[in-house]
Amino acid sequence: MKLNFLPLFIGIGATLFLSACHSEKATPAKVQIPTEAIPVKTIALVPMESQSSVFASGQFTTDDAATLSFKTGGVISEITVKEGDAVSAGQVLARLNLTEINALVQQAEIGLEKAERDFNRVKRLFADSVATLEQYQNAKTGLDIARETLATAKFNLQYSVIKAPKSGYVLRKSANVGEVAGPGTPILETNGASAGNWKLRVFVSDYDWARITLSDKVLISTDASPKYKIAATVTRKSESADRASGSFFIEIAVPNAVTGIADGMFAKAEIIPSIQQRGFEVPYTAILDGNADSGFVFTTTDGKTVAKKRILVSEIQSNKAIITAQFNANEQLIVTGSPYLTNGSAITVQNAK
Numbered sequence: 001m002k003l004n005f006l007p008l009f010i011g012i013g014a015t016l017f018l019s020a021c022h023s024e025k026a027t028p029a030k031v032q033i034p035t036e037a038i039p040v041k042t043i044a045l046v047p048m049e050s051q052s053s054v055f056a057s058g059q060f061t062t063d064d065a066a067t068l069s070f071k072t073g074g075v076i077s078e079i080t081v082k083e084g085d086a087v088s089a090g091q092v093l094a095r096l097n098l099t100e101i102n103a104l105v106q107q108a109e110i111g112l113e114k115a116e117r118d119f120n121r122v123k124r125l126f127a128d129s130v131a132t133l134e135q136y137q138n139a140k141t142g143l144d145i146a147r148e149t150l151a152t153a154k155f156n157l158q159y160s161v162i163k164a165p166k167s168g169y170v171l172r173k174s175a176n177v178g179e180v181a182g183p184g185t186p187i188l189e190t191n192g193a194s195a196g197n198w199k200l201r202v203f204v205s206d207y208d209w210a211r212i213t214l215s216d217k218v219l220i221s222t223d224a225s226p227k228y229k230i231a232a233t234v235t236r237k238s239e240s241a242d243r244a245s246g247s248f249f250i251e252i253a254v255p256n257a258v259t260g261i262a263d264g265m266f267a268k269a270e271i272i273p274s275i276q277q278r279g280f281e282v283p284y285t286a287i288l289d290g291n292a293d294s295g296f297v298f299t300t301t302d303g304k305t306v307a308k309k310r311i312l313v314s315e316i317q318s319n320k321a322i323i324t325a326q327f328n329a330n331e332q333l334i335v336t337g338s339p340y341l342t343n344g345s346a347i348t349v350q351n352a353k
Contacts, residue, residue, distance in 0.1 A: 037348040040337035042300060045280050045327050052315040052322060054212060054271040056250070058202035060261050064166055064192040070096055071159030073182045076175055083173050087164040087190060094162040094187055101157050108150035115139075115146035166192040171263050191263060198254040198261055200232065202269050207293070209248040211273040212237065218252050219270045222261065230258055234271065279314055284321040286335045287313065298334040298341050299327065300349070306334060308343040 074096035081093050122139035125131035172189040175181055200220060204212070212234060220230040236251035252269060254261070261267075287295040293313050298306045311325040332349075334341065341347070 037304075037346040038337050038340050039350045040298075040300075040306075040334050040341070040347045041351055042303075042332035042349055043282075043335050045282075045299075045331055045333050047278060048281055048322075052273075054204060054208045054273060055268070056202035056204050056208075056271065057266060057268045058200055058249075060198055060200055060254070060265045060267060061263055062168075062191040062197050062199060064168070064197065065171065065263070066165055066190055067186045068093065068162045068165075068188045068190065069184050069186055070094075070162065070181055071183060072096070072101060072156045073180070073185075074098075074100060074160065076177050076179050076181055076187070079173065079175070079177055079187070081170050081173070081188070083170055085170045087168060087170060089164055089167045091164045092161055093164055093170075093190075096160040096181070098157070098160060101153070101160050105150070105153040105157055108146070108153040112143075112146040112150050115143040119143040162187060164190060166190070168192040169263075197256070198258065199235075200252040200254060200267055200269060201249050202252065202271075203242065203245065203247040203249050204271075205247060206241070208271075209237065209250070211275055212250060212271055213274055216274050217272045219272075220252065220254070220267050221270075222265060222267045224265070225260060230254060232269075279322045279324045280327070280333075281320055282323055282333055283319065283335055284316060286333055286338060287311070287321060287323070288338055295323075297323070297325075298338050299331045300334065300347060301328060301331050303332070303349045304346060306341050306343070306345050306347055308341075 076094060077097040078095040079093065080091075081087060087093065119139040119142065122131050122136050126133070126136040168191045170188060170190050174186045174188070181187060200218075214234055214237065216234045218232040218234060220232055221228070232252045232254050234250055235253040238249045241248055250269075250271065252271075282297070286297055288298075289296050290313065295311055295313060296308055297311055299309055300306050309325060309327075311323040313321050313323055315322040334347075337347070
């Protein structure tokens with residue numbers, strides 16, 4: 001026996017259609033979403049003074065490092081030092097083959113002698129009214145030019161020899177005997193490290209740069225002596241950012257008595273700012289969406305709703321962080337339940353009494 005359900009379906013459809021036609025203005029039903037208060041715990045925000053250190057790394061150097069070269073070009077005939085050698089101020093470090101420059105000096109001397117003879121002859125003739133004033137002036141000009149030419153040749157001869165500008169060490173040797181060096185070609189690099197004027201240059205962010213002042217105390221450590229701390233002080237701050245990195249350099253003076261360091265050696269510096277930083281000590285678990293030195297926290301002023309607030313993190317310790325932000329006097333920090341909150345969420349405070 002077959003049952004025919006088609007008339008039944010048609011009847012139900014007609015009934016629904018007629019019911020819809022009798023409703024003149026159908027309005028959608030409003031869905032009420034219940035808002036339940038989220039249980040949280042809070043703590044008071046107590047301001048504190050923080051003197052957190054600034055950590056940075058850099059390289060040792062000196063202010064008097066010099067790249068030495070010849071004033072004139074020529075063939076290098078002698079280099080008397082090697083990299084790492086100690087040198088004294090005025091010590092000869094390298095020489096050019098002086099055959100060419102000596103010839104130029106002799107040529108200038110011969111030219112001067114001729115110019116002096118010509119001038120003296122024209123001078124006597126001018127006194128006897130035989131030579132004209134123009135001839136006398138031209139002879140005088142020729143004599144002056146010859147003198148300056150000789151002075152230039154002797155000057156070039158003097159700087160065809162490289163001498164140590166200060167007592168120190170040879171850092172680099174860029175050429176060898178027999179090579180042809182052009183004017184200004186780097187041959188040697190020296191510094192005055194023997195005088196103990198070592199500096200440590202480190203780079204810091206603009207935030208840390210603003211916290212650091214001249215004469216701030218510094219503790220320096222190196223991989224060569226990791227357990228030994230060098231006490232130093234900040235002596236210079238850059239007035240502009242490095243174009244490549246956007247950071248600022250801090251220069252730290254190393255005491256003269258310190259030994260065991262070399263040019264280019266890396267070191268770590270702990271700078272202790274004398275300017276104290278005002279902040280708030282909070283559990284680091286209360287900070288959400290941390291990104292570099294920023295993040296968010298939830299606070300409440302009435303104990304019923306919360307507000308999401310952006311903060312800056314200046315220091316993170318083992319189980320707490322130091323943050324900075326503008327808080328009201330009666331504002332409380334949410335320390336539990338934060339992952340379930342949004343801005344304006346309803347809460348119920350469940351602090352232990």
